[in-house]
Amino acid sequence: MTGLKERIAAGLEAGRARSLAYTDLDDEVLVRQHSPLMSPLVWDLAHVGNHEELWVLREAGGITPLRPEIDQMYDAFAHPRGERPALPLLRPDEARTYIAGVRGRALDVLDEIDLSRPDPLCSDGLVFGLVLQHEHQHDETMLATLQLCGLPGLVRDGDLPAARPAAAGEVLVPGGPFTAGTSTSPWAYDNERPAHRVELPAYWIDRFPVTNGAYIAFVEDGGYSRPRWWTPHGWSWRARRDIRAPLFWTREAGAWWRTRFGRAEPVPPDEPVQHVSWYEADAYARWAGRRLPTEAEWEKACGWDPGAARALAHPWGDAEPGPEHANLGHRASRPAPVGAFPAGASPCGAEQMFGEVWEWTSSWFLPYPGFRSFPYREYSEVFFGEIYRVLRGGSWATHPAAVRTTFRNWDHPHRRQIFAGFRCARAATPGES
Numbered sequence: 496m497t498g499l500k501e502r503i504a505a506g507l508e509a510g511r512a513r514s515l516a517y518t519d520l521d522d523e524v525l526v527r528q529h530s531p532l533m534s535p536l537v538w539d540l541a542h543v544g545n546h547e548e549l550w551v552l553r554e555a556g557g558i559t560p561l562r563p564e565i566d567q568m569y570d571a572f573a574h575p576r577g578e579r580p581a582l583p584l585l586r587p588d589e590a591r592t593y594i595a596g597v598r599g600r601a602l603d604v605l606d607e608i609d610l611s612r613p614d615p616l617c618s619d620g621l622v623f624g625l626v627l628q629h630e631h632q633h634d635e636t637m638l639a640t641l642q643l644c645g646l647p648g649l650v651r652d653g654d655l656p657a658a659r660p661a662a663a664g665e666v667l668v669p670g671g672p673f674t675a676g677t678s679t680s681p682w683a684y685d686n687e688r689p690a691h692r693v694e695l696p697a698y699w700i701d702r703f704p705v706t707n708g709a710y711i712a713f714v715e716d717g718g719y720s721r722p723r724w725w726t727p728h729g730w731s732w733r734a735r736r737d738i739r740a741p742l743f744w745t746r747e748a749g750a751w752w753r754t755r756f757g758r759a760e761p762v763p764p765d766e767p768v769q770h771v772s773w774y775e776a777d778a779y780a781r782w783a784g785r786r787l788p789t790e791a792e793w794e795k796a797c798g799w800d801p802g803a804a805r806a807l808a809h810p811w812g813d814a815e816p817g818p819e820h821a822n823l824g825h826r827a828s829r830p831a832p833v834g835a836f837p838a839g840a841s842p843c844g845a846e847q848m849f850g851e852v853w854e855w856t857s858s859w860f861l862p863y864p865g866f867r868s869f870p871y872r873e874y875s876e877v878f879f880g881e882i883y884r885v886l887r888g889g890s891w892a893t894h895p896a897a898v899r900t901t902f903r904n905w906d907h908p909h910r911r912q913i914f915a916g917f918r919c920a921r922a923a924t925p926g927e928s
Contacts, residue, residue: 544594708764798900
C-alpha cells in the first residue's frame, strides 16, 4: 500500500476498534432503546457497516450489494430514532458478522483502488475519509447513548492533565478579513466548502470555555427563574420542561452533583460545563453581559494566523493533534480542567477550542456562498435553515481524525444529551480595538 492507503487502513481500524469496544456489552443493553432521543446501540453498529457498504463497496468499488434488503432499515432518514426499536434489526452477533464482512471487502477495495484518479469521490481517498469520520461520529453518539443509559461500569475513564492558574479571561481578536471554510482540505465535508473571505470587526472571546463553577453562579443567581435572560422560545422550552440546571445535575445537601456514566460525583468547578442546550448557553451569555460568538468569530479565533495571513488546520498549527494539544479521542470520559493544554492555544491565545465540549455559536446552520452538495444532499443540504444552531470544536469524545478548524456540527437548540458547552464573546470598543 502507499503511505496514504496505510494511513487510511490504520484509521479504519481505529474507528472499528472504538465501535466494537462501545458495543462489547450484554445483548439486552445493545437492543434496548435507552432514550427516545437515541437509537438502540445495535442500530448504530450495523448502520456504520451499511454506510460503508453503500459508499466504499458499491459506489467506489462497484461490488454487488451484500445485504440490499437492510438498506432502508439503516437509512437514518427513512426511520426516526423513535421508530427504530420496532424494526427487525440485526441481532448483535449478526451485526458484528455483517460489519466484519463489509470491512474485509472495503480493505480489498482500498488495496485495488487508484486514489489519484480524477473521480472526486475517490481522489485523495475521500470516500474512505467520509466513512472513517462517519464511524467516529457514531462512536460519539454511542457514548451519548451510554451516558443516557445510566448503568455504571460500561465506559472507561482515564487521567487528564491538571489545571494551571488561569490567565486573562478573554482574548482580543483584531478586526479585518480572514478566510473561512476550505477548498483544499481533502476530507472536508461539503458544508465546509468553499473557502471564502469574511470581514469581521474586532471582538473579544473567552480564553477558555465557560466552567461549571461559573455556570453555577448563573444558576444560583436565579438564572433559570428570570425570563429576562432567555429568548421567548428558550423560556417556553425551559418552563414546559421545568429545566433548572444542566442535564444530569442535581442539588443535594447544598452542593451540586452530576451523574456521569452511571456514577454520582460532585460537579468539578474547573471543568467546562457540558450537557447544556443552546437556549441555556445563550441565557448564560446574556446574564454575563456577553453573547455567544458567531461561527465565523469562533473559526477566526480558532485557526486564523494573522502573521502568515492564512488559516491553520488546527489551533496550534498544521501538525496532527497530539496528547499535548487537546483532550480528544476519549482519553478520559470527561472534559479536562481549563488551562490543561497550553500547547494547544490558537494564534490569538484562545485555549481548548478543540476537545472538552462542542461549543454552541449564535449562528444558524446555513450554506456558504458557492455551496454545492457532495456526495449526497442528505449530509448537509436538507438541514440548512433557521432550525439548527452550529456547534464548533469537538468534545472529549471526538476522535482527532474528525476535527479541524473548519468542521461544522449542528443540532436543535434544545438538545442537551450531546457533549456541548460554550464560550462567550463581545464586541471590542473603539478604544480596545
